[in-house]
Amino acid sequence: MNAAKTSKRNLNDTKLLILSGKSPIHATVGDIPGYLNSGDLFVINDSGTLPSSFKGHVQRTGLPLELRLASFQGPNVHSLQSWLAFSFGAGDWRIPTEKRGPPPQIFVGDQIIFGNDLSAEVIQVQFECLVQIRFVSDQLEKALYKYGRPIQYSYLASDLKIWDQQTIFSGSPISVEPPSAGFPFTWETIFRLKAKGIQIASITHGSGISSTGSKHLDSLLPLAEWYEVPPETADLVNYAKKKGQNVVALGTTVLRAMESAMRNGRLVASSGLTLLKIIPGHKVQSATSLFTGIHELGTSHMEILNAFCGRQIIEAGYQEAKKRGYLAHEYGDLSLLDC
Amino acid sequence: MNEFNYFKNKNVVVTGGTSGLGLALAVQLNELGSRVAVLARNDNNIQKLIERYSKIIGIQGDVSKKENIYPLVGEIQSRLGDVEILFNVASYLGQTPLRFLIDTECEDFELALQTNLLGPFRLTKALLPSMLLKGQGVVVNISSDASINPYPKWGGYAVSKAGVDHMSRIFDEELKDQGVRFLSLDPGDMKTPMHFAAIPDANPDHLRDPADSAHKILQLISSKDFTQVRRAL
Numbered sequence: 001m002n003a004a005k006t007s008k009r010n011l012n013d014t015k016l017l018i019l020s021g022k023s024p025i026h027a028t029v030g031d032i033p034g035y036l037n038s039g040d041l042f043v044i045n046d047s048g049t050l051p052s053s054f055k056g057h058v059q060r061t062g063l064p065l066e067l068r069l070a071s072f073q074g075p076n077v078h079s080l081q082s083w084l085a086f087s088f089g090a091g092d093w094r095i096p097t098e099k100r101g102p103p104p105q106i107f108v109g110d111q112i113i114f115g116n117d118l119s120a121e122v123i124q125v126q127f128e129c130l131v132q133i134r135f136v137s138d139q140l141e142k143a144l145y146k147y148g149r150p151i152q153y154s155y156l157a158s159d160l161k162i163w164d165q166q167t168i169f170s171g172s173p174i175s176v177e178p179p180s181a182g183f184p185f186t187w188e189t190i191f192r193l194k195a196k197g198i199q200i201a202s203i204t205h206g207s208g209i210s211s212t213g214s215k216h217l218d219s220l221l222p223l224a225e226w227y228e229v230p231p232e233t234a235d236l237v238n239y240a241k242k243k244g245q246n247v248v249a250l251g252t253t254v255l256r257a258m259e260s261a262m263r264n265g266r267l268v269a270s271s272g273l274t275l276l277k278i279i280p281g282h283k284v285q286s287a288t289s290l291f292t293g294i295h296e297l298g299t300s301h302m303e304i305l306n307a308f309c310g311r312q313i314i315e316a317g318y319q320e321a322k323k324r325g326y327l328a329h330e331y332g333d334l335s336l337l338d339c
Numbered sequence: 340m341n342e343f344n345y346f347k348n349k350n351v352v353v354t355g356g357t358s359g360l361g362l363a364l365a366v367q368l369n370e371l372g373s374r375v376a377v378l379a380r381n382d383n384n385i386q387k388l389i390e391r392y393s394k395i396i397g398i399q400g401d402v403s404k405k406e407n408i409y410p411l412v413g414e415i416q417s418r419l420g421d422v423e424i425l426f427n428v429a430s431y432l433g434q435t436p437l438r439f440l441i442d443t444e445c446e447d448f449e450l451a452l453q454t455n456l457l458g459p460f461r462l463t464k465a466l467l468p469s470m471l472l473k474g475q476g477v478v479v480n481i482s483s484d485a486s487i488n489p490y491p492k493w494g495g496y497a498v499s500k501a502g503v504d505h506m507s508r509i510f511d512e513e514l515k516d517q518g519v520r521f522l523s524l525d526p527g528d529m530k531t532p533m534h535f536a537a538i539p540d541a542n543p544d545h546l547r548d549p550a551d552s553a554h555k556i557l558q559l560i561s562s563k564d565f566t567q568v569r570r571a572l
Contacts, residue, residue: 078420
């Protein structure tokens with residue numbers, strides 16, 4: 001699958017691949033209201049994206065590194081201190097992480113210095129270069145934006161700016177990479193859904209890092225990620241399910257949050273860290289349909305899709321999408337799994 | 340029931356909230372029990388404000404610059420939460436003494452548009468999602484009688500405020516069915532640093548106290564009368 005080369009969004013003209021177990025349907029995002037029914041529920045992730053790549057050095061040794069935030073650790077959206085992060089050898093994002101030197105050794109208690117007004121304390125070394133950190137600053141939010149740079153994608157022709165990373169639902173900045181299934185949407189499309197009697201509900205989920213450049217490290221993904229399902233969303237989902245209506249998740253982060261909050265077939269208002277991995281064999285209970293981007297076969301995202309529709313349907317659909325020139329990755333086209 | 344109960348526990352942002360009308364709004368909203376975040380460029384003025392009003396959240400930043408908007412919004416989201424009422428008060432008058440439009444530097448005209456029109460547009464756009472998801476919210480833009488009357492020498496400022504009026508009308512037309520309402524309010528001539536910068540020999544006795552204009556604005560919002568977007572108070 002070819003990757004989208006630019007962050008420019010095609011919005012309503014974005015291609016939409018609909019997989020339902022029958023022949024794939026080829027539509028556009030502008031057609032979406034026609035595929036949902038009055039009474040259906042559309043659930044979105046309202047997190048914003050924080051610039052999550054930080055250049056710094058280890059205070060003990062003076063050795064430089066890149067600390068790339070990997071996932072938000074809570075305990076709520078008003079505290080941006082605690083994160084999981086990967087440490088990489090120093091270098092620009094254009095140098096693949098695996099081609100940089102090894103990251104400097106880090107131990108629990110080490111201080112990583114980003115500037116006079118921002119540092120991070122290493123709380124735990126979880127696995128090789130995967131660490132849990134706690135940021136320290138008198139003006140934390142301001143300092144995070146001062147030193148953080150957007151995580152970039154090598155397939156894009158130009159650097160992403162902070163506004164390129166936000167969806168139309170963007171709120172609390174707890175995602176390190178955007179919940180990108182929302183990128184093709186406009187509020188006009190959302191209003192059309194509402195006018196048709198489709199309700200909109202939100203969850204908050206700190207979308208984690210999607211790739212590290214290392215197959216070895218990527219096998220750890222997804223990491224523990226923080227989520228919150230508010231009471232009103234739990235009520236709306238349970239009501240829609242009781243009435244036999246569709247519950248449509250916009251993006252795999254929405255699905256992960258909702259599946260993590262299912263108890264005895266009901267969605268429960270809750271928040272916390274989830275370690276849930278949605279893989280083939282997992283029986284999805286919360287959502288009946290899933291909007292997601294077009295992903296590369298073999299990635300962790302694909303496991304979620306396979307869990308939703310079955311490997312055979314996904315792979316057949318993707319082969320056809322490839323022939324028809326669908327574009328993959330964060331700024332590419334969209335699929336709707338309705339199996 | 341107190342007509343101002345509406346503001347209790349509301350999350351409110353006031354730009355330009357360390358002087359003049361913005362300060363008056365921030366102080367009154369704080370007293371009414373709103374959770375108030377004030378955005379302003381001058382950090383010293385913010386420190387003075389939060390020393391006096393400990394519950395007010397002070398956020399330093401310049402809304403005229405595009406690259407500042409998401410950092411400011413991220414800080415607002417983290418320290419205050421989802422915003423329910425936004426007051427776009429921060430304004431740039433232009434170089435003083437004021438000049439004819441023909442004598443206005445292009446860059447100065449541009450700065451007026453960036454501060455008074457594009458800044459509020461960007462900040463509003465970035466703060467609207469939570470209002471739209473909840474189906475409620477109010478955005479108040481501060482206008483001026485110069486948006487209607489072609490006063491000589493008020494060029495860049497006046498043009499930007501005319502834009503603010505129409506931006507407010509269009510936003511309101513598009514979003515009123517979603518529960519988010521817009522006002523563009525001319526607060527009248529007030530005893531503010533900006534007014535004296537524009538008209539140094541203005542007679543203070545002929546000018547309103549910004550606290551009175553702020554009170555009228557809050558009365559209007561709490562009455563929920565949004566029938567007319569652009570109004571003079």
